[in-house]
Amino acid sequence: MFCFSCKKEIPDSAVCPECGAPVISSPADDFEREVNKDGTITVVGYKGAGGEVGIPPVIDGKSVTGIGLRAFYEHKDVTGVSLPASVTSIRGFAFAGTAWFDAKMKEAPLVIVNGILIGGYTASGDVEIPDGVTVIGENAFDSCSEITGISVPDSVTRIEGAAFEGCSGLTDMTVPDSVAFIGDYAFAECASLESIHLPGSLKSIEHNTFQGCVSLLSITVPDGTERIGREAFLDCESLREVIIPDSVTELHDTAFEGCFELEKAVYKGHTYTKQTLDDLFAAVNNY
C-alpha cells in the first residue's frame, strides 16, 4: 500500500503507521472485477472519478490478488494508485496512460510495484533490473528498441508473456536459473538477438516465445525442459543449431517453422537437419 499523505510505501492498514493519516480505500463499485478460479478477485476495469485511487485488499469479502490487462489503461485522471500487498499479478499495460504511471516513469524508467516490474517503456541502453524484483511483467518492455542489454537479478522467478517483445536492439541475454517460467511471445521480434542463455529451471518453452528472432544463431534448450510449444521459433531465419535435451518429450510440429537455415538439431545423440525434421518430431513425440 501507499500512503498519499506522507508518500511512503506502508503495510496494509486502515491508518498509516508512519504519519497516522487514514489510508485511502476507494469504493468497491469503482472497480470492475472478476472472480478467479481460486476465489480471489482480479480488478479488470476502473469506473471511478480518478484522482488518488486506493485499491482495497478485500472486495466482496474476497482477497484482491490481480489487476487485469489494461485495467486502468488511458485513465489519465488517475493521479495516484495504492495497491494492497495481496496483489501478486498485474497484467500488461494495466496502468499505462494514467497520470500516475507517467509520473512514476519520469521519476525512474523502471516502474516497479509489489516486486512486479510493470513497465520500462522509456528505458534505453544497458538496463539493470534491481534486485528484489520477482516478476518481469507482461509487455514490460514492449517495443523498447533503445535497449541494448538487460541484466536480470536472481530474485526474478517469472518473465511474463511478451515481456521483451520487439526489443529490437537487444543482442544477447542471460536469464538466471531463478527464472522458472517464461511466457509466450516473451522474446518475440527481438530482431538483433543473436544468443540467449536459458535457465536450468525452465519446464517449458511456450508458444511463439522466440518468433521473429531473425538474428538468433543457436539455442541450447536447458536440461529439464519438457516441452517446446507451437511456433516457438517461428521465422528464426538465421537459426543454425538447436540442442534439445533428453528431458523434452513434447515438440510441436510448427516449433521450427520458417527456420530455413537449420542445419543441426541434436536430440538423444542423433543429429537432424531441416530435411529430416520429421524424424526429429517423431523421435521426441514418440510416434
Ligand SMILES: [Zn+2]
Ligand atoms: Zn502516511
